[in-house]
Amino acid sequence: MNTYRSLLQQSSKKSGNCACMGLDVQYEVIDCHSGDIYTDVVSFFETLFGEMVKRNLSPAAFKPNIGYYSVLDAPRKGQFSGSRALAKICDMLEDMFPGIPVILDSKRGDIARSSLNYASEAFDIWGSDAVTVSPYMGSDSVFPFLDAPYDTKGVYLLDRTSNPGSKDFQMLSMLDSVDEEVLEPLYMSVIRTIAFWSREAEGIGAVVGATHLEELKMIASVAAGQGIPLLIPGVGSQGASARDTINALRGESYPVTLCRINSSSALTHPWKKGQAPSDWVSRCIANIENLFEETSL
16 A cells, blocks of 8 residues: 555655645735736746746645635635636646645644545545644544545644744643653644554654754654654744754654655745746745755755
8 A cells, every 4th residue: 555654755755855845825926917816826836837847846745725725715706716726736736746745734623524524625625645634622633534545645733833823832731641740842742642643544744843943853753763754844934944954853863755844935935025026936946946955865
């Protein structure tokens, strides 16, 4: 059976890196000409992907965040420009970057049939290889994403995320599950639970921000033993270093072919505000090349 871990290893070998390219479209800053959302978004990524293929540049994963596309819809008016654009982008990724996994960043999490519906949305409707999930509601909200028929897919549980507000809950002190007299932060309890669940579900992984390097090392030390996939945001615009992240993982003997170090806006719209400059393609490509070099294997 082809597993998600084997897909990660194969795609790292194929691309020569462990980079993940976030595809968080912001319509107000991309290169727009027609005024039609679907046409402009598709044209933008078609141009960027075409240049990447021309230069033989491929990340080891792509990660579109569904919220950046659904916000471009107007369902009550019968308009689905954002969703249609995301569907076309998924088709382009499949055609132009075969064998490279697509992680749908949707951060779902519910229980029973609701969770199963979200799993079907990610894997059957969007055809993604992996999805991000909130573990807050526990095992019965997580395992619908991991059980058959989705047992060859990847599921990244939010653990120590890169946003400043993550400390509000993720740093809370918890009793160690083994030594009940020892306190540990919640994110360590989460990774230990992920490690336990991974005995039954090989595709389970964790989202760990590169902006918290010491915490990343602690999580990697647990994840390394069982080869738990790590999705690591925070590189680029959020200030973390891909090179430091790779070194930290290797220092904990973590198998870096299983991690995906993500950068989003720095790769697709580094100018942040205003319309895209005339040299937008070359600016994106320069940052893409730099990330791939820093995450090379």
